[in-house]
Amino acid sequence: MTRKIIVGYDGSPDARRALTWALDEAARTGVPTELLYADEWPLWAPAASLAPTVALRPESYVADKITKMLDDAVRAAKETHPAVSVSATTAWSYAPAALITSSAEAALVVVGGRGHSAVAGLLGSVSAAVSAHARCPVVVVRGDATGAEPVVAGIDGSALASAVLHFAAAQAMSRTVPLRVIRAWTPVIGPWEQGPALPRPVTAQERRPFDALLAVVRDAFPDLVIEAEARVEHPAAVLTAASSTAQLLVIGSRGRGAVPGILLGSVSQHLLRHSACTVAVVH
Template sequence: MQREIIVGYDGSPHSQAALLWALDEAARTGSSVELVYVDASPVLAPAARLIQAPPPPDSYRTEVVNGTLERAVATAKKTQPLIDITARTVWAHPATALIDLSRKARLIVLGGSGHSAVAGLLGSVSTAVSAHAHCPVVIVRGEPVADAPVVAGIDGSASAAAVLTFAAEQAYARKATLRVIRTWPPVTGLWEETPMVTGMVTDQERAPFDALVTTIRTTFPDLTVETEAAVAHPAEALTGAGDHAQLLVVGSRGHGAVSGLLLGSVSQHLLRHSACPVVVVHPRT
């Protein structure tokens, strides 16, 4: 199992929050932490010269970036001297670089925003990395509620088992309750009686959900597990649950027509609106 946690770091308060989250996780799991500053300036420089003033010289940019990383590492080592903490700079497109680095990482941790040269692309970078990374991706945002549950939002897709397992491991390590939420989105119509129409979830419909939860309870017998299966809008239900959680774990995508191309709409909504850190887990994780 890969033990390294990679933090996307640019010196902003949001990336600092990501670093603090990663250090806490590393202290709990014995992982190493690497700060990665991804700078796309050399890649984008030719196009940038056509529309604006030339970027600063490479030597100046390198000095500023290295100084930022060195200070961050020094501060982190003072607070967590037992953790192996390193840093490096990658000159590439942020999403491409982070997705590539995720192949050998345990986690990728990103802040909810930033002020780097490509800060305007942050939303698309976070979405792309969350959708295509080869390991779970943590987007650190909001303020996690201490001693609150870890919430897992699952559906009927292939990622459900991976999401639930990751959430259970986090809850167990944090000595927290695991709250598992499975929703069926409501619709209006007069066709066949389904949970989405009647507003009720039958035993048959929730059977796969119950089977997954039973597996987790067997694997983690000392873990307190609470479940909720209801007809509700997934994004709304999980956003509300995140208001009283220390971590919200979801899948990278649902099972819609474009499931192989995009990050699921529910996951995208949570990356922008959750009141606590969000973890996006992939089926292959």
């Protein structure tokens, strides 16, 4: 079974940018694309009907609004990307739940950077919730890339580093751009110290696993230009700065919190909010 690129789509400007990104990716890879609209109304309409208001949705809304919106989007996508197989579906679910469920059989989930559901206070933004729980890589579309900028991979010492690097390398190869790999060690400041940590070089012992991982990726992608940086600096600061000259920033998902997986790590959360370019979160 060919896995699809699933696009969270609600007709908003951010969703349209996400769809364009997904269609471009599908054109490069030959993967079919499916627009997924999450209709949350049936879930919270019973509670809304108890309120003293007449703001109930007419029965024809699905056909008149939702179906037409999706049909128009599919028609436009086939005009701009005629080689891409495009379809659309509606799920009666909260947006994060619908996308997370679909991710189990997807090659990629693509969402806009500002998508929110009716339960934002519970699950957080759609992009953060889906990035934390999806079963496949998640792309959160931000900024406007010209196509000439490199792909940046931000890695650490975890087991995710290899998956992040290989995903980023494949993206760079398909776009014919260099790959910039950044490994940052967070400076350690003791409670007795005042001010910022003093700069120091990365030791040979620290760098050895990083260089070994790079060697594997260079062997797997011999024609790819790879630039590598090892720095002692907070990863969020380094990668945010790197995003300003990148077209795609690839990071790993590391759940933190009292319940494993319920939240993204602090660096991931920061980059989803502050990256100047599109972010791919790899699981």
